Amino acid sequence: MISGVNEGQTVSIVINLISGTVGAAKTAAGNGIPAPASSQGLPEPGGELDYPAGADAVFAWLGDRRAARVAKTAAAEADSTNVHSCNGGSVRGTISDLPLASSTQGELDLQNCESTF
Numbered sequence: 001m002i003s004g005v006n007e008g009q010t011v012s013i014v015i016n017l018i019s020g021t022v023g024a025a026k027t028a029a030g031n032g033i034p035a036p037a038s039s040q041g042l043p044e045p046g047g048e049l050d051y052p053a054g055a056d057a058v059f060a061w062l063g064d065r066r067a068a069r070v071a072k073t074a075a076a077e078a079d080s081t082n083v084h085s086c087n088g089g090s091v092r093g094t095i096s097d098l099p100l101a102s103s104t105q106g107e108l109d110l111q112n113c114e115s116t117f
Contacts, residue, residue, distance in 0.1 A: 001028040004038030005054035025078035047087030054083040
């Protein structure tokens with residue numbers, strides 16, 4: 001089961017609790033089915049949502065777990081993936097296992113794809 005790619009990042013505990021995208025993935029996991037919940041970050045003004053990058057992230061998630069799914073050993077997990085829409089700069093890699101923000105402050109801020117964080 002794949003949930004998303006939806007418009008807008010899901011990076012706080014509050015939004016994570018009410019997100020239909022995350023809720024669908026959690027429901028699948030609760031029924032023993034691993035599922036990604038993929039959210040596409042908002043672009044800079046005048047930019048476009050980079051849905052191909054979101055689709056690539058979902059396909060990578062599926063590829064990483066394919067062998068375990070075929071062997072029926074995959075953990076029933078709901079992973080939330082947030083993919084940047086970089087109209088300047090580029091996505092340089094993946095950071096995993098980050099905690100969710102405890103508030104919605106900055107939830108809809110634009111991403112800085114040129115940062116060196």
